[in-house]
Amino acid sequence: MTRYGDAGAMELRDVPEPTPGSGEVLIRVRAAGLNPVDFKIREGKLRLLKRLDLPMVAGSELSGVVEAVGDGVRRFTVGDPVFARVDKGKLGAYAPYAVVDETLVAQMPKSLHFTDAAGLPLAGLTALQALRDELAVKEGERVFISGGAGGVGTLAIQLAVWLGAKVATTASPRGEELVRSLGAETVIDYRTQNFKDRLSDYDGAFDLTGGQDLIDSFAILKRGAKTVSVAGIPDATTARVDLDAGPLVTAALTVASAKIRRAARRKGVGYRYLFMHPSGADLEVLAELVDKGRLETVTDRVFPFEQITEAFAYLEQGHAKGKVVVQM
Numbered sequence: 001m002t003r004y005g006d007a008g009a010m011e012l013r014d015v016p017e018p019t020p021g022s023g024e025v026l027i028r029v030r031a032a033g034l035n036p037v038d039f040k041i042r043e044g045k046l047r048l049l050k051r052l053d054l055p056m057v058a059g060s061e062l063s064g065v066v067e068a069v070g071d072g073v074r075r076f077t078v079g080d081p082v083f084a085r086v087d088k089g090k091l092g093a094y095a096p097y098a099v100v101d102e103t104l105v106a107q108m109p110k111s112l113h114f115t116d117a118a119g120l121p122l123a124g125l126t127a128l129q130a131l132r133d134e135l136a137v138k139e140g141e142r143v144f145i146s147g148g149a150g151g152v153g154t155l156a157i158q159l160a161v162w163l164g165a166k167v168a169t170t171a172s173p174r175g176e177e178l179v180r181s182l183g184a185e186t187v188i189d190y191r192t193q194n195f196k197d198r199l200s201d202y203d204g205a206f207d208l209t210g211g212q213d214l215i216d217s218f219a220i221l222k223r224g225a226k227t228v229s230v231a232g233i234p235d236a237t238t239a240r241v242d243l244d245a246g247p248l249v250t251a252a253l254t255v256a257s258a259k260i261r262r263a264a265r266r267k268g269v270g271y272r273y274l275f276m277h278p279s280g281a282d283l284e285v286l287a288e289l290v291d292k293g294r295l296e297t298v299t300d301r302v303f304p305f306e307q308i309t310e311a312f313a314y315l316e317q318g319h320a321k322g323k324v325v326v327q328m
């Protein structure tokens with residue numbers, strides 16, 4: 001990524017092979033996942049929250065094989081198949097070699113190919129952290145997930161079911177069969193129906209679409225329940241907990257999220273915008289679920305690395321069913 005901007009801000013270049021420092025592993029990348037955050041970063045939408053040192057190698061998640069380890073690395077040896085959601089400030093997944101702190105890496109699920117494993121870390125960690133940690137979903141609860149057919153949604157439906165919930169989701173007819181096969185009991189076609197007219201008394205909502213959907217999610221919750229969003233506007237909790245931000249950013253996000261928080265208060269429910277955090281330990285949880293047959297990856301399309309521009313053009317249309325991945 002050479003600058004902030006449109007698709008032309010990313011170009012294929014030769015860069016030096018990185019060397020692993022203390023506590024880091026060098027990974028020969030076999031495949032890398034694409035995420036909306038990658039083009040939001042490229043467009044400069046997150047630059048107030050995270051300044052990047054451009055030019056840099058972009059890319060948030062990968063699968064590959066450990067090529068070398070730095071001093072003090074204990075959990076990995078050369079030849080291990082691994083996957084990771086890389087450090088948010090360093091990125092680096094869109095290259096044949098990447099260096100990642102070992103605490104962010106995990107052994108790849110044994111039952112997956114590199115291409116499927118590459119699309120799991122970012123979306124999987126997001127769904128796990130939102131449902132298990134923020135919503136604390138419990139057996140028998142009813143959970144609403146907007147945008148169930150995308151990268152995060154396809155994993156979130158399955159993780160909510162694993163935690164014991166009954167799931168309602170929104171999808172177009174193109175995604176309905178998929179989300180039902182993953183465990184969604186109620187599927188609402190967002191193009192012809194408003195979910196707020198069909199659902200009530202839900203125990204929690206995980207918002208993946210933002211905008212009016214986020215506001216409407218407050219209306220379908222029990223009093224005291226909560227919406228966790230990854231597509232709305234960050235708030236003071238995001239600033240404090242996820243970003244470790246100073247008073248200026250915290251104040252700015254408090255103002256920016258005021259309308260949403262007011263809407264939630266009026267319905268007697270909670271609101272929290274979550275920025276997922278990279279975690280090797282949480283990746284181990286996901287890998288175990290995959291290997292036990294409890295979590296299925298959904299890969300929509302795999303492009304050769306050289307066609308990463310086309311891969312982004314496809315993702316940016318916003319209709320991917322599951323994940324878009326590039327293969328080295």
Ligand SMILES: NC(=O)c1ccc[n+]([C@@H]2O[C@H](COP(=O)([O-])OP(=O)(O)OC[C@H]3O[C@@H](n4cnc5c(N)ncnc54)[C@H](OP(=O)(O)O)[C@@H]3O)[C@@H](O)[C@H]2O)c1
Nearest residue numbers: 036126147149150151152172190230274275276318319320
């Ligand atoms: N804060 C964080 O840490 C974090 C982490 C991960 C993701 N996110 C955000 O979460 C959002 C979802 O990410 P993703 O990777 O799942 O995106 P994605 O894979 O691009 O999502 C595409 C899917 O969304 C569906 N969709 C589009 N508009 C919809 C609507 N109004 N209602 C229901 N479904 C709709 C599309 O279905 P149809 O084509 O059939 O309409 C498509 O299947 C993005 O905004 C992303 O930036 C944030």
